[in-house]
Amino acid sequence: MSIQENLKFIRSKINSAEIENNRESGSVKLLAVSKFHTVEEIEEAINCGQTLFGENRVQEATEKFSEIFKKHLGIKLYIIGQLQTNKVKKAVEIASRIESVDSIHLLKEIEKQCEKINKKIEVLFELHTAEDSKSGFLTKNDVENAFNFIIENNFSFVEVKGFMTMAPLTDDENAIKRSFQIAREFRDEFQAKFPQFDLGELSMGMTNDYKIAISEGSTEVRIGTAIFGERQLSS
Numbered sequence: 001m002s003i004q005e006n007l008k009f010i011r012s013k014i015n016s017a018e019i020e021n022n023r024e025s026g027s028v029k030l031l032a033v034s035k036f037h038t039v040e041e042i043e044e045a046i047n048c049g050q051t052l053f054g055e056n057r058v059q060e061a062t063e064k065f066s067e068i069f070k071k072h073l074g075i076k077l078y079i080i081g082q083l084q085t086n087k088v089k090k091a092v093e094i095a096s097r098i099e100s101v102d103s104i105h106l107l108k109e110i111e112k113q114c115e116k117i118n119k120k121i122e123v124l125f126e127l128h129t130a131e132d133s134k135s136g137f138l139t140k141n142d143v144e145n146a147f148n149f150i151i152e153n154n155f156s157f158v159e160v161k162g163f164m165t166m167a168p169l170t171d172d173e174n175a176i177k178r179s180f181q182i183a184r185e186f187r188d189e190f191q192a193k194f195p196q197f198d199l200g201e202l203s204m205g206m207t208n209d210y211k212i213a214i215s216e217g218s219t220e221v222r223i224g225t226a227i228f229g230e231r232q233l234s235s
C-alpha cells in the first residue's frame, strides 16, 4: 500500500474509534512518526495533507526537516524520543514541541535554550507507565516536583501541555490498557492540582495499540509503521 492509502486508512480508523468511544470528531490528532524514513516519503505524506510529524533523534530530524521547512509551509515537528542535554539546543530550534521530557534537568536546559532564541516551546511530560520502558517520570512526586519547579522559577518559554506515555510491548491488551489508564489518571489528577496549566494533551497510542489508546482518552496518536511501512533499522 502507498503512503497515501495508508494515511487514508489510518485517518478513517481514528475517526471510527472517535465515534465508537463517543469522542468528538477530530479530537484525536495524528502525529506521523517519520524516523528512519526519507524526505521524499515525508513529502508524500505532506502532499496528502499531513502537517504533524514526529521524530526521535534530533540529528536525523534536523537533517530532514531543515530541508522540508524551506519547501513547505505549516508543517510542525515534535521530538518524541529520549533527549540528551547536549541535543536540546538543536531540538528547540527545529521543533515546536518536545514530548519526551522526564526530568527537571531537561526542563531547565529547554527553558535556557529557548530563552536564548526567544522561542516558546510546548512540552509534554513523559510518564513511565510500563515496566519494560526506560524513560519517563517514575512517580507522582517527581511530576509534582517538576510542576513546582516551573512555577517557582517563573518559566516563561516552556509551556507544559499534558502527558505522553508508551505502553508495554506486549500482546496483553489489559496491560496496555492499564498503562494508558495510569497516564490518564495522572493527567486528571495534575490538571485538578495545577489549574493554571492547560494539560489537555494525552499523547498515547502507536501502530499496534492506538485503538486502545483512543478508548482510554488519547488526544494524539503517534503512528509510524502503519503510515510509512516497516523501518529498515529499529530504534
Ligand SMILES: *Cc1c(COP(=O)(O)O)cnc(C)c1O
Pocket: 033, 035, 056, 080, 081, 166, 206, 207, 208, 222, 223, 224, 225, 226, 235
Ligand atoms: C517509533 C515511535 C512511535 C511510532 O511507532 P510505530 O509502532 O511505528 O507506530 C511512536 N512513539 C514513539 C515514542 C516512537 O519512538
